Amino acid sequence: MEEKRISEQESLLIIQQMIHAAKAEQKDDGKGWILWGWLLFFASIFTYLNLKFNWVSTFFFWNVFGVITLLLISYEIARFYLFKRKEKVRTYTKDLFEKLNIGFFFSLMLIILSMNLGISPLKGFGLLLGLYGFWILIYGAVLNFKPSIIGAYITWAFAFATLFVNEFEWTMILHAAAVLCGYIIPGHIAYREFNKVNQEAKNISV
Numbered sequence: 117m118e119e120k121r122i123s124e125q126e127s128l129l130i131i132q133q134m135i136h137a138a139k140a141e142q143k144d145d146g147k148g149w150i151l152w153g154w155l156l157f158f159a160s161i162f163t164y165l166n167l168k169f170n171w172v173s174t175f176f177f178w179n180v181f182g183v184i185t186l187l188l189i190s191y192e193i194a195r196f197y198l199f200k201r202k203e204k205v206r207t208y209t210k211d212l213f214e215k216l217n218i219g220f221f222f223s224l225m226l227i228i229l230s231m232n233l234g235i236s237p238l239k240g241f242g243l244l245l246g247l248y249g250f251w252i253l254i255y256g257a258v259l260n261f262k263p264s265i266i267g268a269y270i271t272w273a274f275a276f277a278t279l280f281v282n283e284f285e286w287t288m289i290l291h292a293a294a295v296l297c298g299y300i301i302p303g304h305i306a307y308r309e310f311n312k313v314n315q316e317a318k319n320i321s322v
Contacts, residue, residue, distance in 0.1 A: 144259060146306030153299030155181060160292035167285050174284075175237075209258060220251050241287050242278035245271055245294050252298045263302035271298035 159181040166172060224247060231240035249271035256264030274294035278287050 144255075144261070144306050145310040146303040146308075149299045149303030150307060153295050153303055155184060156295040157292050157300060160288045160295070164285050164288040164292070167288070212258065213255075216251070216254060220247070223247055238282070238284055238287055239279065241291050242275050245275035245278065245291065248294065248298055249275060252302070256302075261302070261306065263305045264298075267298040267302045270294070 159177050162177040163174070166177060167174065224244070227235075227240060227243050227247060230243075231237050235243075249268045252264050252271060253268035256262065256266075256268060271294045274290045274297075278290050281287055281290070
């Protein structure tokens, strides 16, 4: 039985599909950055407004953020174990990000615990921004995503700025500005580019 020969046009189509699949693999949809960015942004802004108008206790909105974080993490863990799908291919990038996520989480918990046990939140949020910048830079470098690389340096600039303010209101403003530049804006750019690559791949396969 003779094997069906593919035409030159079909070969080019397959190559194009493979190229776009590879591009999609190296793209992040940005949803995580958008979600966490806006949560951090609103926690900062509402804390700033709360300090001005004395609605509730100082860290009320950060406590709300903590509860939302626990709920989201619990949901992700439940989804992972209850609806676990076998991945067709495990890539180096995915493995790297999984390990870095663990490192980021433990570093984050260390800083938050330190703030609860003695470090002033006035300066502690600067340490958090330093950690954000480090993670954003790694993400941008691994995926060669320039908006995140630029966002990382801007985040570090805001982190250094927090060391020279003496009012927590300004710390919150700087924190909000940092996550806007480091998380939210690059996240939306990544989301747009991810959808663009996927749309191109669909157009080719049609």
